Amino acid sequence: MQEHSIKAIRGNHEDKFLRYYYHEQRFLTQGIANPMQLSAKEQEIYKTLDKEDFVFLQSLPLFLQFNALTVIHGGILPSTNLAKLDKKSAAQVMRVRYLDVHGRFVALDDADPHIHFWWSELYDGRYRYVVYGHQPFLYPRVDRWSFGIDTGAVYGNRLTAIVFADAKTPFCYELFYVPSQTYAKKSKPWIVSDL
Structure with missing residues (x-):
């Protein structure tokens, strides 16, 4: 590498x-x-x-920062301070999907998309633009301050890459897709087509 x-x-x-x-x-x-x-x-x-x-x-670091980009596996909670991640916060940035109305972490088994928020809906951009994975989507999810690029390659959908022309101003980007084989099966519905 x-x-x-x-x-x-x-x-x-x-x-x-x-x-x-x-x-x-x-x-x-x-x-x-x-x-x-x-x-x-x-x-x-x-x-x-x-x-x-x-x-x-x-x-392996829990996140990488390149100018106006932050790369993280799961996401960022309103309470997250990337400069001071304790054990609990570190676990959350690797696993977060949903937040409650107060911006607190909601475990996946307790999450209800009808009453909980996708973390990027509450993200305020304080770490600039975030590229994340963790939750497979049918297509990449693009929000105001984030790009979700997990498109379920392990489950047979496709592998997605995002390439930025400039990490200082990540408004110009290109998405690349590679078809995938199925390597794993999920017991629950895994793909989120629209949140």
């Missing part, structure tokens, strides 16, 4: 493997049982990872 100047951020899936790894290490050193469980597929993936992989995952 360094050879090609590729940058990455940590999302909820990378974070899950890291947390599982640390619980496993704690079990080995202190005998404290791992409270987490991985699916059979996740166990297969976990077994292919070595210590170097976990060092890499740990090194």
Whole structure:
């Protein structure tokens, strides 16, 4: 990745493997049982990872900033201060989708699109334009201050990239799409066509 100047951020899936790894290490050193469980597929993936992989995952930042652009996995809550992310805030910026009327995080299982807000609807632009993933959409979601580019590649829809002509003024951009195979199935409806 360094050879090609590729940058990455940590999302909820990378974070899950890291947390599982640390619980496993704690079990080995202190005998404290791992409270987490991985699916059979996740166990297969976990077994292919070595210590170097976990060092890499740990090194991934939770967000990147380029002039007028912020890249983050999930989103930004009204209370988020990217300069001072505590453990709870870090977990939320990787996982947020919906907010309540007061701008507080709503867990996915508790979310109701009829009474809760998509985080970008309440986002005030204080970190300029945000490019995010985490929630698959049928097509990229473009809001006043954000671009949601997860279009469900893992579920067989397509992979989307956004390319900006200039990170200082991200008004001129181009979207690129690549068709995808299905790598995973979701038990709940995964794609959001319109929020």
